[in-house]
Amino acid sequence: MPALAQEEDPVPSIQQSMKTRAQAKIAAIDQERPFSKVLTDNFSRQHTYLRISLTEKCNLRCTYCMPAEGVDLSPKENIMTTPEIIRLARLFVQEGVTKIRLTGGEPTVRKDINELVEQLGQLQPMGLKTIAMTSNGIALKRKLPSLVNSGMNLLNLSLDTLDRFKFELMTRRKGFERVMETIDDALALGINPVKVNCVVMRGTNDKEVLDFVEFTRNKKVDIRFIEYMPFGGNKWKEDKLVPYQELIKNIQVVHPTFKKLVDDPNDTSKAYHVPGFAGQIGFITSMSDHFCGTCNRLRITADGNLKVCLFGNTEVSLRDMMRQGKTDDELREVIEMAVKNKKKQHAGMSNLVNMKNRPMILIGG
Numbered sequence: 001m002p003a004l005a006q007e008e009d010p011v012p013s014i015q016q017s018m019k020t021r022a023q024a025k026i027a028a029i030d031q032e033r034p035f036s037k038v039l040t041d042n043f044s045r046q047h048t049y050l051r052i053s054l055t056e057k058c059n060l061r062c063t064y065c066m067p068a069e070g071v072d073l074s075p076k077e078n079i080m081t082t083p084e085i086i087r088l089a090r091l092f093v094q095e096g097v098t099k100i101r102l103t104g105g106e107p108t109v110r111k112d113i114n115e116l117v118e119q120l121g122q123l124q125p126m127g128l129k130t131i132a133m134t135s136n137g138i139a140l141k142r143k144l145p146s147l148v149n150s151g152m153n154l155l156n157l158s159l160d161t162l163d164r165f166k167f168e169l170m171t172r173r174k175g176f177e178r179v180m181e182t183i184d185d186a187l188a189l190g191i192n193p194v195k196v197n198c199v200v201m202r203g204t205n206d207k208e209v210l211d212f213v214e215f216t217r218n219k220k221v222d223i224r225f226i227e228y229m230p231f232g233g234n235k236w237k238e239d240k241l242v243p244y245q246e247l248i249k250n251i252q253v254v255h256p257t258f259k260k261l262v263d264d265p266n267d268t269s270k271a272y273h274v275p276g277f278a279g280q281i282g283f284i285t286s287m288s289d290h291f292c293g294t295c296n297r298l299r300i301t302a303d304g305n306l307k308v309c310l311f312g313n314t315e316v317s318l319r320d321m322m323r324q325g326k327t328d329d330e331l332r333e334v335i336e337m338a339v340k341n342k343k344k345q346h347a348g349m350s351n352l353v354n355m356k357n358r359p360m361i362l363i364g365g
Contacts, residue, residue: 036095038336041308043344045295049266050097052085053302054113055105060136060171080304080319082112086119088300088318091328093123095335099130101154105302108139114146121151130154134197137182138175144182148189155186156195156224161205162212170204183221193222193279200247201228201240209247210254216279224269224282244270244283251281266296286310292345306335308342 039047056073080088089100100120107113120131132154133140133147140147140157157179161167164176186194196215200206212223228241251272252258261271261280269282299307304319316338321331 038095038332039092039097039298039339041339041342043293043342045293045342046096047296047298047339048097049099049101049297050089050092051101051103051297051299052089053103053105053300054085054107054110054116055079056302057109058104058106058136059109059138060106060173060175074303078303078319080300080302082116082119084304084319084322085116087322087328088331089120089128090123090126091331091335092298093126093128095332096127098127099132099154100128101132101134101156103134106136106139107133108135108143114143114150117147117152118150124151132156134158135182136171136175137179138173141178141182141185144185145189148191153191154195155191156197157183157186158197159183160198161208162215163208166205183219187220193220195222195224195282197224197226199226199228200242202242203240206242206247209250213251213255213258213274213277213281216274216277216281218277219279221279222269222271222282223279224284226284227287241287243288244285245288247283248272266294268297298339306338308338314338314341 035046041047056071056079089097092100102113102117104110110116117131120128131152133152134156135158137157137159159179160170167176167179168174183194183196196212198205198212200209209225212225215221216223225244225247227244248258255274257275258272258281259275261273263269263271268286269284271280271282273280295309297310299310300318301307301315303317304322305315305317307315316334318331318334321334
């Protein structure tokens with residue numbers, strides 16, 4: 001007697017149908033609405049990407065991010081609450097933001113990170129397409145599956161060395177193996193691409209660049225070499241900066257076929273690839289070749305200040321406005337004014353060194 005055919009589980013097909021309808025709704029929203037004047041600056045740049053810092057706390061002490069003596073953290077009551085974060089996220093999505101990145105400090109040290117990501121996921125029918133996170137990977141490993149289930153679909157991990165002993169010197173903490181495990185877990189969960197951020201500093205880790213390139217041979221990761229940038233307390237020196245052109249030349253000595261890929265219009269990274277390798281390489285060239293002309297990014301610090309430029313020292317407190325009972329329309333007015341005041345480009349390298357700015361950990365990486 002032939003075996004009875006098993007009925008197919010309807011749940012996956014229902015979930016797929018719901019996902020398809022949601023994607024169609026987002027596409028319809030994009031086609032119907034003109035881009036918000038609130039998020040368009042005087043140089044016609046449309047800001048669709050919002051970076052929100054969730055905390056000033058971090059479980060590492062990276063030398064380029066935090067001064068050796070540490071930083072004075074804001075009092076707990078000055079940090080935005082989850083309802084405040086979600087309110088601002090909703091407002092920005094309503095105005096055309098399609099990508100939100102959660103940063104810190106280290107975002108995973110925030111106790112309600114899973115619930116916060118889940119609430120952000122509820123903004124997807126309004127037009128939010130990407131929920132990203134930048135993390136050092138230490139505490140992320142055990143939280144990663146639930147975050148992906150809640151809607152996080154893009155991940156950047158910070159890793160400046162492939163040497164466990166140098167890792168401890170650069171971060172002033174242990175945890176190298178945990179970061180490497182998190183990279184593999186992220187790939188296994190289907191996050192594509194998994195981006196790995198590496199700040200290159202001459203005399204510290206610049207000799208490891210070829211090792212990072214080799215790392216992409218069998219792993220579908222996007223290694224992004226970041227030029228060392230000056231921020232409050234990180235004792236930046238020009239002789240520590242390795243311009244990306246120098247890195248490319250060094251890579252091409254070993255990999256002559258190392259070639260340029262096509263970049264998306266708002267990419268901060270210049271993409272390259274070794275033919276036959278699973279992953280790719282990118283260069284973030286803020287110091288030697290800025291990309292201000294295509295900048296579509298805004299930042300909100302953990303204490304609720306809007307920064308329209310990473311290197312700018314002008315900020316406006318959206319947190320204070322919310323706590324004063326201001327309406328969303330009043331918030332929009334202030335946001336629009338700040339965006340309209342965004343400069344065409346940041347100051348040159350020689351001027352950036354002398355400009356007062358927060359330490360990176362207090363801006364949001």
